[in-house]
Amino acid sequence: MNGKIVGAAIVSHHPGLMQCEEFRRLQGAGEDSDLIPGYARLREKIQAAKADVVMIFDSHWFTTGYHLVDGGARYSGTYISDEMPWYLHGVPYDYRGLPSLALEIEAVSREMGGYNRAICHADLGRHYATVNLVKQLRLEHSDTPVVTVSSCQNCDWPAFLKSGEAIAEGIRRSGLRVVMLGSGALSHKFNNIDWKPNHPRIFHETNVSRPENIVSDKGAIALFEQGRHDTILERWEDEYRRMPWEAFGAHYLQMVGAMGGAACRTKGEPLSAYENARGTGNIHIWFDTENQPGA
Template sequence: MGHIVGAALVSHHPGLMQCEEFRVLMGAGSDSDLIPGYARLREKIAAAKPDVVMILDSHWFTTGYHMVDGAARYQGSYISDEMPWYLHGVPYDYRGHPELALAIEAVSREQGGYNRAINHPELGRQYATINLVKQLGLELADIPVVTVSSCQNCDWPHFLQSGESIGEAIRRSGLRVVLLASGALSHKFNPIDWKPNHPRIFHESNVSRPENIASDKGAIALMEQGRHDSVLERWQDEYRKMPWEAFGAHYLQMLGAMGGAACRAKGEALSAYENARGTGNIHIWFDQETA
C-alpha cells in the first residue's frame, strides 16, 4: 500500500530566486528566513525517502478540471511571464511519474471527481513548481515530480475532493509520496508605490494588512495544533475572504489527501512567517508517519 510520508505548505516567493547580493540589499542586511527554511525542508524530504514529490501548484490555473501533469520528463529553460526581467533563463531537467498521474485520473473518474491527467510536450511550467524543484534540489536527487493544477472554477469543497482522489490513488499505488502545497496564505499585494513599514523587506509587518497578519497567524497556530477541522470551519467566513493564494487550493488539496477534517497532522514551522510583496508566507511541515 502506498503512503503519504510527509507534506508541507511551502512558499514559492519568486524574490527568493534572485541573487544573494540583491536579496541582502533589499533586506537591509538581513536575508529572508525562507531561504534557510528550504534547507530545513530538504532535510525533512530526504529523511522521508519519497518515491515521488507531488507539487500542488497555486499558479497553474486551469478551467474545467484539476490537471495532473503526467509527462515522463521535463526539460527546458524557464521564463516567467509575470516577472521576466529577473526570473528568466532558469534551466530545468527532472523526471515525472506518468503512472501516478494516470492513477489519480482513474480514481477521480471512479469517484465522480474532476482530476484529469495531461501529457503534452509543449505545456509550460509555472514558477510555483520550478522554484521548489530548484530550491529543494529535486533534480540533483533525481526524485520524480508530479504537478497538480488549481482549477479556477471550483469552490473549496472541490479542492478537498480533488485531494481525496489523490490520497486514494497514492494508497493504491504502493508509492511513498511527499505532498508540497506551493503557495502563500493571505495573498493581497502591496501597491506598486507602497512604502515599507519595516526596513527589512521580508519582515512580517510588511504584510499588506494587520488583519491579514492576525488571520494568517491564527491559521498557522491551528495547523501547529493539528486542528485542520477548525481551519475548515473558519474557511468560508475568514480564509476564503482574505483570500488565500488560489483561494487556498494548494492547502485544501493537500489536506483532502491527508484525510480532510479528520486529519490531525501537527505542523512544524520550518521558517519564520514573512512578507512577500504583501502576501503572507511560511514553510510548515506535517509528518505523516507519526500523525
C-alpha cells in the same frame, strides 16, 4: 504494498527567493530571507521521509473544468516568468515526471465521479510555483520524480477536498511513498505599486499588506501547529476564503483533502519565519504524516 503520504508541507515559492543572495540581503537590510535556510530544513525532511515522488500543488497553474495532474515523463527547458521577466528569466530546468501516478489518480477519480484528469504532454508550460521549488529543493537530475497538480479556477472550495481524496486513493493504489507540497502563500493581498515599506527589512512581517491579514495568518499557523485542520475548514468561508489565500487556498485544500480533510489532526512544524513578499504572507510548514497519532 499500499502507497502512503509520508510527509506534506505548505511551501513559499515567491520570486524574490530566486534572486542572488547579495540582492536578497539588500532587500533584507543585511539579512537574508529565513525562507532560504527553510528550504534546507525542508530538504532534510524530504530526505528523511524516503519519498519516492514529490507532488506539488501549484497555485499558479490555473485550469478550467478539471483538476489536472501533470503526467509527463520528463520536463526540460528554460523558464521565464511573464509576471516578473526582468529578473526571473533564463532559469534552466530538467526533472523527471511520473506518468503512472497521474494516470492512477485519473482512474480513481473517474471511478469516484470526480474531476481529476492526467495530462501527459512534454510541451506543457511550467509555472514558477513548481520550477522554484524544483530548483530550491534540488529535485533536478535526482532519482525523485515530481508530479504537479493544478488549481482549478471554476469550482467551489469543497471540490478541492474531493480532489485530494481521489489523489490519496491514487497514492494508496500506486504503492509509492509520496511527499506533498502545497506551493503557495497564505494571505495573498499585494501591496500597491507605490507602497512604502513599514520596516526597512522588506521580508519583515509588518510589511504584509494589512494588519488583519497578519493576525489571520498567525492564527492559521497556530491552528496548524495544533493539528486543528477542522477549525481551519470551519472558518474557511468566512475568513480564509475572504482574505483570500493564494489561489483561494487550492494548494492547501487539495493537500489536506488527501490527508483526511476535517478529520486530519496532523500537526505542523514551522520550518521558517513568517515573512512578507510584496504584501503576501509566506512560511514553510512541515506536516509529519508518518509520526503522528493514528498515522
